[in-house]
Structure formats: structure tokens, C-alpha cells
Amino acid sequence: MTLPAAPDASTALPAAADLWKPVLMRAAAALGFGALTVFWAAPSESGMGWAGGLYLLATGVVLIWSVKKTGLPGTSPAGKILAAAGAVLIGTGAAVAFIPADLVFGIIAALGLGLAGAAELYLGFSTKGRSVLARDWITSGVIGLATAAALPFFIDLGPHALLGVAGGGAIVSGVLWTLAGLTLRHDARADSPEAVN
Numbered sequence: 001m002t003l004p005a006a007p008d009a010s011t012a013l014p015a016a017a018d019l020w021k022p023v024l025m026r027a028a029a030a031l032g033f034g035a036l037t038v039f040w041a042a043p044s045e046s047g048m049g050w051a052g053g054l055y056l057l058a059t060g061v062v063l064i065w066s067v068k069k070t071g072l073p074g075t076s077p078a079g080k081i082l083a084a085a086g087a088v089l090i091g092t093g094a095a096v097a098f099i100p101a102d103l104v105f106g107i108i109a110a111l112g113l114g115l116a117g118a119a120e121l122y123l124g125f126s127t128k129g130r131s132v133l134a135r136d137w138i139t140s141g142v143i144g145l146a147t148a149a150a151l152p153f154f155i156d157l158g159p160h161a162l163l164g165v166a167g168g169g170a171i172v173s174g175v176l177w178t179l180a181g182l183t184l185r186h187d188a189r190a191d192s193p194e195a196v197n
Helices: 020-039 045-069 077-098 102-126 134-157 159-191
Strands: none
Touching: 020 045, 020 159, 045 077, 045 102, 045 159, 077 102, 102 134, 102 159, 134 159
């Protein structure tokens, strides 16, 4: 969550002071979706599609929104990869919402989560020691890849099982991003001019 004790200031990525906003929005989307999956006893295929689709869509939009705030130059490979991960999730979310079926959810959602997870894993390792989100991207990438790997095995069990797997990953991810967002917000307040006075 924080930079190493002695980072190279010349290579550190200048994250925006309000980076915590997209991070907490992502956490809210994940925790909201996760809570829905916990309490929804008998979802239909259509309900599963819309719930999962909106979650993936919201996460994708937040990823694209956060590109500039992370300090990644938009034209750099890392900035493009983060934006591409967001675009993949938006497309995946639309597909899952408009083609509600167990097979579509199990394969397409897994594909979107897997690609986004791989992108975050790459970002975490490529910005290690330079970005305040590097460790969080690594953890989130592993969660995304694990969720993606598990989803296809639950296709035959129906919407409740598929939502349970996706929701479980969302809850773990949501807790991670909540902690990251709150830490970023605290650090931003500590660095603000008002805190010095």
C-alpha cells in the first residue's frame, strides 16, 4: 500500500492526491455486488447477468477513470494496459448483462476477470517500488485470476453458484480496495497544506 522505505524519487509515479476516490468507488462496487450475491437466495439467469454485468461494467469504468490519477502516463505501456483492462471489463459486463446465460457468465466473465487480473498483476510487478498501488495490483490480480479460474467449474451448478464464486472474489477484492482507499485518503490528508498548519 505504501512505497518502500527508500524509493528512488526520480522514478516514483506521481499519483494524484485524490487517487483514493476511484479506489474507494471500486471497493464500493465490489462490496455491493458481493453483498448482493450473499443475500440473493435464488437468482435467475437474467438477474445473474444484470448483477454481474453491472459489477464488471462499474469496475471497468473506474479502472479507466483511475489511469491518470495513478500517475501512469496515458501513452505509456502501463497506462494503456490499465485502460485496456477497464475496456475489457466494460465489454465483458455488457456481454454478460445482455446475453444472460450460465455458460456466457461462466466463460465470458471468467475471460474478462482473468484478463483484468493478468493486467493488474503485470502492473503491480512493473511498477513495484514506484507506485503506491503496486502491491494492491498484485493482490487484486491474483484474486481476479483465481476467480476467473474457478468460474467455469461452476457453470453446471447454475446462477446461484456462479454468483457465489464471483461474489466471493468481489468481497475479498472489495476489502483490499477499501483498505487501500482509506490509506490513500489518510495519506492525502496528512500531506495537505491544512494538515501542516
